[in-house]
Amino acid sequence: xxxxxxxxxxxxxxxxxxxxxxxxxxxxxxxxxxxxxxxxxxxxxxxxxxxxxxxxxxxxxxxxxxxxxxxxxxxxxxxxxxxxxxxxxxxxxxxxxxxxxxxxxxxxxxxxxxxxxxxxxxxxxxxxxxxxxxxxxxxxxxxxxxxxxxxxxxxxxxxxxxxxxxxxxxxxxxxxxxxxxxxxxxxxxxxxxxxxxxxxxxxxxxxxxxxxxxxxxxxxxxxxxxxxxxxxxxxxxxxxxxxxxxxxxxxxxxxxxxxxxxxxxxxxxxxxxxxxxxxxxxxxxxxxxxxxxxxxxxxxxxxxxxxxxxxxxxxxxxxxxxxxxxxxxxxxxxxxxxxxxxxxxxxxxxxxxxxxxxxxxxxxxxxxxxxxxxxxxxxxxxxxxxxxxxxxxxxxxxxxxxxxxxxxxxxxxxxxxxxxxxxxxxxxxxxxxxxxxxxxxxxxxxxxxxxxxxxxxxxxxxxx
Amino acid sequence: xxxxxxxxxxxxxxxxxxxxxxxxxxxxxxxxxxxxxxxxxxxxxxxxxxxxxxxxxxxxxxxxxxxxxxxxxxxxxxxxxxxxxxxxxxxxxxxxxxxxxxxxxxxxxxxxxxxxxxxxxxxxxxxxxxxxxxxxxxxxxxxxxxxxxxxxxxxxxxxxxxxxxxxxxxxxxxxxxxxxxxxxxxxxxxxxxxxxxxxxxxxxxxxxxxxxxxxxxxxxxxxxxxxxxxxxxxxxxxxxxxxxxxxxxxxxxxxxxxxxxxxxxxxxxxxxxxxxxxxxxxxxxxxxxxxxxxxxxxxxxxxxxxxxxxxxxxxxxxxxxxxxxxxxxxxxxxxxxxxxxxxxxxxxxxxxxxxxxxxxxxxxxxxxxxxxxxxxxxxxxxxxxxxxxxxxxxxxxxxxxxxxxxxxxxxx
Numbered sequence: 001x002x003x004x005x006x007x008x009x010x011x012x013x014x015x016x017x018x019x020x021x022x023x024x025x026x027x028x029x030x031x032x033x034x035x036x037x038x039x040x041x042x043x044x045x046x047x048x049x050x051x052x053x054x055x056x057x058x059x060x061x062x063x064x065x066x067x068x069x070x071x072x073x074x075x076x077x078x079x080x081x082x083x084x085x086x087x088x089x090x091x092x093x094x095x096x097x098x099x100x101x102x103x104x105x106x107x108x109x110x111x112x113x114x115x116x117x118x119x120x121x122x123x124x125x126x127x128x129x130x131x132x133x134x135x136x137x138x139x140x141x142x143x144x145x146x147x148x149x150x151x152x153x154x155x156x157x158x159x160x161x162x163x164x165x166x167x168x169x170x171x172x173x174x175x176x177x178x179x180x181x182x183x184x185x186x187x188x189x190x191x192x193x194x195x196x197x198x199x200x201x202x203x204x205x206x207x208x209x210x211x212x213x214x215x216x217x218x219x220x221x222x223x224x225x226x227x228x229x230x231x232x233x234x235x236x237x238x239x240x241x242x243x244x245x246x247x248x249x250x251x252x253x254x255x256x257x258x259x260x261x262x263x264x265x266x267x268x269x270x271x272x273x274x275x276x277x278x279x280x281x282x283x284x285x286x287x288x289x290x291x292x293x294x295x296x297x298x299x300x301x302x303x304x305x306x307x308x309x310x311x312x313x314x315x316x317x318x319x320x321x322x323x324x325x326x327x328x329x330x331x332x333x334x335x336x337x338x339x340x341x342x343x344x345x346x347x348x349x350x351x352x353x354x355x356x357x358x359x360x361x362x363x364x365x366x367x368x369x370x371x372x373x374x375x376x377x378x379x380x381x382x383x384x385x386x387x388x389x390x391x392x393x394x395x396x397x398x399x400x401x402x403x404x405x406x407x408x409x410x411x412x413x414x415x416x417x418x419x420x421x422x423x424x425x426x427x428x429x430x431x432x433x434x435x436x437x438x439x440x441x442x443x444x445x446x447x448x449x450x451x452x453x454x455x456x457x458x459x460x461x462x463x464x
Numbered sequence: 465x466x467x468x469x470x471x472x473x474x475x476x477x478x479x480x481x482x483x484x485x486x487x488x489x490x491x492x493x494x495x496x497x498x499x500x501x502x503x504x505x506x507x508x509x510x511x512x513x514x515x516x517x518x519x520x521x522x523x524x525x526x527x528x529x530x531x532x533x534x535x536x537x538x539x540x541x542x543x544x545x546x547x548x549x550x551x552x553x554x555x556x557x558x559x560x561x562x563x564x565x566x567x568x569x570x571x572x573x574x575x576x577x578x579x580x581x582x583x584x585x586x587x588x589x590x591x592x593x594x595x596x597x598x599x600x601x602x603x604x605x606x607x608x609x610x611x612x613x614x615x616x617x618x619x620x621x622x623x624x625x626x627x628x629x630x631x632x633x634x635x636x637x638x639x640x641x642x643x644x645x646x647x648x649x650x651x652x653x654x655x656x657x658x659x660x661x662x663x664x665x666x667x668x669x670x671x672x673x674x675x676x677x678x679x680x681x682x683x684x685x686x687x688x689x690x691x692x693x694x695x696x697x698x699x700x701x702x703x704x705x706x707x708x709x710x711x712x713x714x715x716x717x718x719x720x721x722x723x724x725x726x727x728x729x730x731x732x733x734x735x736x737x738x739x740x741x742x743x744x745x746x747x748x749x750x751x752x753x754x755x756x757x758x759x760x761x762x763x764x765x766x767x768x769x770x771x772x773x774x775x776x777x778x779x780x781x782x783x784x785x786x787x788x789x790x791x792x793x794x795x796x797x798x799x800x801x802x803x804x805x806x807x808x809x810x811x812x813x814x815x816x817x818x819x820x821x822x823x824x825x826x827x828x829x830x831x832x833x834x835x836x837x838x839x840x841x842x843x844x845x846x847x848x849x850x851x852x853x854x855x856x857x858x859x860x861x862x863x864x865x866x867x868x869x870x871x872x873x874x875x876x
Contacts, residue, residue, distance in 0.1 A: 023512035024487070026501055027494040032472040038506075044486065071488070072473040090486040112477070136477045326531070333467075 001040045001084060005061050009043060009085075012053045017044040017091065028086040031071045031078045035418050039066065039080040046091045048166060048174060048205040055203065055449075056172030058085060064451045065170075067199040069110055069138025074337070075417025077145060077198045081452040087203060089140055095119050098211070104163060104180055105209045109140025116209070125211040128155030131413075132322070140204045146196030148413030153239075153372030154246040154280075155212065157413065159195040166206035167194055170444040180208055193439075198415050199450040201443040215280035218246070219290045220314040223297040224271035224304035228253050231273035232348035234300035235371045238277060239344060241296060243289055247278035248372025252351070255324050255366045262327035268304050275302075275371075276321055278314075324368055328379060332364065334386035335379040338399055342408035344374040353402045354378065361395055363387070375412040400426050416454035424455055466503075468534045469496045475536070478529035480805050481519055484822045489516050492526035492536035499543060509547075517543050518554075519816050521823075522676060523805035524776035544678030556599075556814055557677045564637055564669040565682065568613060571641050575609040582606055589851060599814050605852045607642040614640045614647040618663050621655050630660030631744070632697055634690070634713070636706035637669050638844040646844050649871035650705045650741055656757055656874055657749060662700070666693030670709040673810050675716055687720040688727060695730050701748070702738040705867055707774035707843050708810075710740045714778070740774060741867050742842060746783035751790055759875030762792035764862075766869070767836035769827065769850060770803035771843035784842050784866045791866075791873050792838075799834035801827070806841075808849035828853035831861055838862045840869055 010018050019025050019042040029038040045051045058065045064084030071078045080086050093110035100123040105116060113134040116127045130149035131137060137147070143165070148157045155161070164178025177190035194201055225231035231250070238245060251259075253272040260267060267274060275297070279289035290307055297305060308314040328335060342350045351367060354376075358365040362383060369377035380395055381387055387395065400410050404426040411420055424433060433455065443449075475492035476482055482491045489498060498516055501507045517540050526536050553561065563570055582591035590605030600606065614635055631654060639647040654661050671686030690713070694702055704710040718731035739747070745754065766788055775781045781803070789796050807813065807823030831839045831854065839850050839861055850863035864872075 019487070021512055022501075022507045023498060023510060023516065024489055026507065027488040027491075027497045030471050030497060032470060070473050070476060088488070090488070093486075114477075133472070133474070136472075136474045322531075329532070 001061075001063050005057070005063060006041060008057055008061075009041065009054070012057065013043055013045060013050055017046070018042075019044075025086070028068060028071070028088060029080060031073045031076060033074045033076050033079070033417070033419075035076045035079050035081070037079050037081045037083065039086040040083050042086045042088055044088050044091045048168065051087065051168045051203055051205050052172045052174050054085075054087060054172075055168055055170055058448055059171055059446060062446060062448065064448050066450050067140075067144075067203045069141030069144070070112075070133075070136055072133050072137040073141060073145060073415060073417065075411075075415045075419045077415050077417045077450070077453065078141070079418065081418065084448075089138065089203075089205075092205065093138075096206070098123055098125070099180070100125065100211075102180055103211050103213075105211055107139055107207050107209060109143075109204050109207065110138040112136060113139060113142060120211050121214065123211075124214050126214045127209060128152075128161050128212055129158045139207060139209070143195050143204055143207060144197060144199045145415040146413065148370060148373070148375065150247040150249060150278075150370060152370060152375075152413075153248050154244050159192055161210045162191055162195050162207060163210050164208035165191055165194055165204055167202035167204055169202045170446065170449040174205075175202075178208065182210075196415075198417065198454050200440060200453060201449070203449070215246070215282075217283040217286045218278060218280045218314065219286045220247075220276065220278045220308045220317055221290060221293050221297065222306040222308075222317050222320075223275045223277070223302035224268050225273045225275065225300065225302050226270050227301050228272040228351065229348060230301040231275055232351050232371075234275060234296060234302075235347050236345045237300065238293065238296050239372060241292060243279055243292055245277050245293075245372060246280040247276065248370070249276040249321055250274070250368060250371035251321070251324060252367040254364070255327075255368045258327040258331055258366065259320070259324065262323075262330045271304065276317060328366060332381045332385070335381050336387065336392055336396075337377065337379050338396070338410075339375070339377055339412045339414040340399070340403045340408055340410060341373070341375045341412035342403065342406045344372070346406045346408070347371050347374060347376075350376065350402070350406055350408065353406075354399070357395070357398045357402065361391065361398065363395060374408070396423075418453055421453075421455050465535065465539055466496055466500055468532050469493065469536075470532055471497065472531070474531055475526040475529060478525040480523065480525070480807065480823045480826075481521060481819055484819050485519075490519055492530065492534065495520065495536060495540060496534070499539065509550075514547055514551075517547065519812075519819065521772070521805050521807070521809040521812055523772040523809065525772070525805065528776050541676060541678070544676070545680045546678070548678035549680075553677060553679055554815070557673075557679075557811055560811055560814075561674055561677070561679060561682060564673060565686065567668070568616065571609060571613065575611070578606075578609050582608075584608070588855065590848075590855075599817065603852075603856050605848075605855055607638070607848055609642050610644045614644045615663055615665065615667070618647075618651070620661060621651075629658065630662060630700055632694060632700050632702045633661050633663045634667055634670070634694060634702050634704050634709055634738075635663065636704060636709040636844075639705055643844040643847065643865070645868055646705050646865045649865070649868045650703070652871045653745070653867060653874060654703070657753060659749070662697055664693045664697055666696070668693075670706075670712045671720075672708045672712040672716075675712060675720065676810055680720065683716075684720045687717045687731065691717060691721065691727055691730050691734055694734055699733070699737060701744060702734065703741055703744050704738060705741045705844070705865065707740055707771050707778055707780070708845070710738060711773045711777040713738045740778055740780055740842065742783040742787055743778070743780050745870075746786050751786060754787075754870075755790055757874045758790065760873050762795065762838065762869060762873055764792070764837035765795040765797055765835060766792045766838040766840050767797050767799045767831065767834040768802060768866075769799070769806060769831070769839055769841040769846055771841055771846045772803075772805050772809075774842045775803045780842070784840070787866055787870060788840055791869050795836075797834050797836055799830045799836070799839075801830050804830075806846045806849040806853070808845050810845070813849070824849055824853040825857070828857045828859060832857065832859050836861065838864060838869070840864055840866045842866055
């Protein structure tokens with residue numbers, strides 16, 4: 001990037017929206033993950049036209065461009081590893097329309113899911129995907145990473161809520177995908193290509209999102225189990241009971257130990273697992289659904305049960321689930337994390353396999369997460385301190401090997417980003433990878449958009 | 465302290481400065497990221513780094529919001545202190561410091577200057593500039609400096625008992641030199657309750673603006689002056705109508721005086737008996753003693769703005785509201801974003817005018833939306849900003865300190 005590029009950029013957007021000094025651009029080089037890389041400049045467009053002009057210019061001058069939502073991702077999706085220009089969507093953050101009769105919303109990329117929900121609520125509607133970061137992550141980022149969340153077990157991940165997009169291609173061309181219609185098979189389904197593409201195929205400048213009627217009532221149950229195996233078996237059982245739980249979360253025995261050592265939320269001393277099941281629906285359905293869950297809990301050996309029928313009670317239980325990260329921080333500040341998924345019926349086996357790996361390699365390892373959709377968040381570290389690099393790599397290998405043996409996936413909802421390129425072969429055949437690379441070339445022939453992710457051979461593995 | 469930050473970005477939703485600038489360096493994460501880079505030698509200390517630290521309201525919203533409990537407000541203050549130790553105070557802050565520590569003489573001279581440069585407009589509560597001035601536009605309402613400071617004119621009322629229930633009043637600069645009705649109202653309410661009020665003469669500026677700007681040395685001087693003045697008269701509760709004074713005395717004095725074991729001990733014991741006025745009235749005196757005194761409850765609808773230092777700094781949120789519900793039994797309404805900073809933030813509104821005005825405009829919009837005719841708050845500086853904000857927006861709303869409203873409703 002040379003000075004003439006900056007000059008041309010400044011002619012497209014006013015000076016204050018084009019940042020070049022180190023102090024101004026530095027923060028745009030990091031996200032919530034471990035990798036940082038400073039960009040050379042940052043631009044903050046306000047309209048789709050500006051985004052298009054910027055990309056046209058970047059294509060002409062061969063300048064790498066990394067789009068940025070809120071920079072809250074865990075896998076480096078927003079980190080400009082090849083320097084260049086960061087295109088921050090922070091000045092395109094409005095909710096354009098809540099179209100209540102058509103059950104949809106039209107939004108700019110940097111509005112947040114929490115803001116969308118606040119607006120949708122006024123119309124008795126809500127937006128399904130609820131990633132933990134929903135109050136601050138950008139919807140554009142949620143779309144680019146196909147974010148999940150606790151309610152995905154009933155309402156799906158982000159891709160299930162995207163009806164259409166406006167996207168600016170690396171060339172600067174603007175296209176629209178999908179529509180306001182639920183059923184639409186006109187042409188190839190491009191929307192789904194962009195969802196989860198991690199900002200490597202185009203820059204999202206507008207999204208048409210599906211809204212759902214807000215459930216009238218919710219019930220939340222917490223079950224403590226003395227036997228983790230049996231608790232894990234409860235997961236597929238609950239899914240098969242036809243209850244359509246709106247959340248099915250799990251904390252394993254090590255999480256509970258962490259909670260015991262850390263906080264006010266004190267799990268009972270012999271509990272080996274905690275299951276949180278939420279049901280929603282019309283008010284009259286809730287009591288029966290709660291009964292069914294309680295029965296299933298008991299059948300699988302639950303010894304302690306707490307049912308919360310009102311918001312404050314539910315909030316208290318969710319607070320416990322949310323406090324798990326903090327509790328783990330008090331044990332170690334060097335956890336390595338993985339975000340994997342397996343077919344839902346294989347959760348119990350996967351847990352047992354992870355326990356094997358844990359003992360064999362002598363690790364601290366905790367598992368928790370959205371077990372209802374087979375998604376396990378696991379954190380691991382050494383018993384005395386951070387794992388040495390070779391041991392960490394070995395642990396990762398073993399985990400991913402176990403995952404692929406069970407037909408699971410090495411990235412469930414946090415994206416591939418910078419972290420997993422060398423493990424792609426576990427899930428993708430060479431032919432598949434080659435097709436994906438050809439697709440990338442078709443969208444971005446010069447390779448300027450978010451270079452280095454999600455599967456480029458020459459990625460850095462550490463800090464830059 | 466920096467290591468606790470995991471750079472998740474949650475602070476983006478809390479920071480009013482980020483909301484107005486939409487630039488990432490103006491978030492807790494951004495400020496911390498910059499400081500980390502500074503420490504690692506990746507960037508040089510520069511005006512832009514200072515500017516990032518300066519464009520911070522210190523409103524504590526990020527600290528309250530942070531899942532990891534990172535105390536960015538403290539980090540920013542300490543960084544400012546480092547900066548000042550190396551490069552000195554900026555001119556405006558030096559001026560403010562001179563004004564606040566110069567004593568009655570300085571204020572009296574300032575008042576004469578104010579009379580020359582500003583004029584009173586009868587319908588408004590505040591002065592307007594007579595001709596173009598730096599930092600003050602033609603709309604700005606500026607509080608009038610009192611002809612005689614509160615402390616110089618204070619006489620305990622003849623009926624004021626010197627019984628066991630008496631308190632020490634620490635006025636703070638605003639109530640002493642400018643918003644004297646706040647100090648007068650505080651005394652009136654206490655005396656009507658049968659509580660004696662002492663106003664020790666040796667007190668001065670609490671030192672908050674100095675500490676906040678990073679002039680730790682000057683702040684320490686004020687800490688010493690005030691700890692001496694306030695610990696002479698025995699161990700009565702020390703009452704503050706200003707939450708910034710309260711925060712500084714309670715949480716910062718013993719640190720500032722940490723190098724002197726005697727003073728540190730005195731400062732800690734002083735901290736334990738310092739209470740903000742609504743805290744004292746609701747917590748120690750009790751609403752039951754207040755209710756019979758209310759002769760004329762407020763007929764208007766009233767809403768409440770939480771000062772940052774009162775709500776997040778001292779944890780006092782319920783007490784002012786409970787008082788307002790007694791003052792205006794039918795008419796209390798909550799406003800949206802009641803605890804979002806008003807944007808004055810000490811010298812911030814002088815050094816960062818455009819952002820301060822934008823934050824003020826958003827607060828004014830929320831006041832308007834509440835439908836209230838009176839906006840009450842627990843801080844004189846917030847009153848100034850709320851009043852000026854309403855005035856600029858053509859909004860007919862009275863801005864008052866809670867204690868003034870209480871005094872209004874108590875008979876003569």
